[in-house]
Amino acid sequence: MKQKESRFDQFYAMEPLLPAYQTAALADLVSEILFKAGELSAQIPSPLVRDRIAELVREMNSYYSNLIEGHKTLPRDIERAMKQDFSADPDKRANQQLNRAHIEVEKLMVSRLRAEPDLSIHSADFLCWLHREFYSRLPEELHYSKDRREKRYRIEPGALRTFEVEVGRHQPPLHESLPKLLARFAEFYASKSILATDQLVALAAAHHRLAWIHPFGDGNGRVTRLFSHAWVVRCELDSFGLWTLSRGLARTRKEYYEQLSNADQPRWNDLDGRGNLSDRAFGDFCVFLLKTMLDQIQFMAGLLQLEKLKTRIERYVHFELLYLKTRTRDRLSRLLKAALIEGQIDRGSVPEIVGLSGTPAREIIRIAIKEELVQSPTERGPLSLVFSAKTIESYFPQLYQDLPTS
DSSP states (O other), rough: HHHHHTSSGGGGEEESSSOSSTTHHHHHHHHHHHHHHHHHTOOOHHEEEEEEEEHHHHHHHHHHHHTTTTOOHHHHHHHHTTTTTOOOOOHHHHHHHHHHHHHHHHHHHHHHHHHHHTTOTTTTHHHHHHOOOHHHHHHHSGSSEOTTOOOEEEOTTTOOOOOOOBTTTBOOOOGGGHHHHHHHHHHHTTTTTGGGGGGGHHHHHHHHHHHHHHHHSOHHHHHHHHHHHHHHHHHTTTTGTTOOOHHHHTHHHHHHHHHHHHHHBBOOTSSSSSSSSSSHHHHHHHHHHHHHHHHHHHHHHHHTTTHHHHHHHHHHHHHHOTTTHHHHHHHHHHHHHHHEEEEEEEEHOOOOOHHHHHHHHHHHHHHHHHHHEEEETTTTOOOOOOTTTTTHHHHHSSOOOOOOOO
């Protein structure tokens, strides 16, 4: 009985579900996020190039989501994992498998959201689906974790936990209370009473409350971040997939965990809201999360400025392909910059773009394909830009950062 009394297991235990503190700051952040996300959406004119960058961002998202959990995988190893080329080293292979699973689930999730507009992303069914899809893509040896006493236990894909856990200073609710807490979570955050202007605040609030509930034996952080991404997509604020929250959370990992932990705490006094948990810390967490979102939108907006991106592509060609003559590099740069703007280049247009005809023009195409700078579906098909691990640091500096995992 003492153990049950030490935990908060009724549905009202996670009140408040929206913060009353920091409302002015939150309103300002929401307004700026809406504006900046809209600007980012319009920066890349070609839908094909936009989709290619979104694929790159999805891989980057898996990198940072892994990093938050204490696992690091190099971009080139993620690229190899997507081609089923796994390392012989058990630890590296495990990290690659985690990355691949995350990428596949995120892609599947976004496709499902677009195909099922009435899908409830707040329901326990959806959260369990995310968990199941992620773990079902992992080998059996990765279906296990250890508790604080180093006791090994099995993770059941898609199943709510059936045991008790501790997370830092936070002791999540008893497992028997998970269904009613998740039911309250879904009922509140899916409510049409939450205004459109409050959706992002609700997203930030739900991010914490889902982590507080801690519904699964393991994988809660990944599911929470995927859920938050689903909400951004549902609000049509993902700018066609051109930014991600996880990069920002990984870069502020220590503060992220501190903010989560602070918002786990009971209210401090009678001036700290009227719910069970601290309203002040809750509001601070929501401000932190929205600031992180805005920071990442602004970062990607700066990175994807067309003129600057064209300059970086040109620099890559001139400084990395020194075996080519200067004029050849100039012409190759023209081809790549045209592909950036237009998306696809018909081979018949190449002579006009590069200022050559016949065999010399075909030679520029051959070099571009050989260097994996462009690709084509067939020998005579159109050309399109490639973003790979080889060019990523030159084209998109600081997209990946070598951050500590502890």
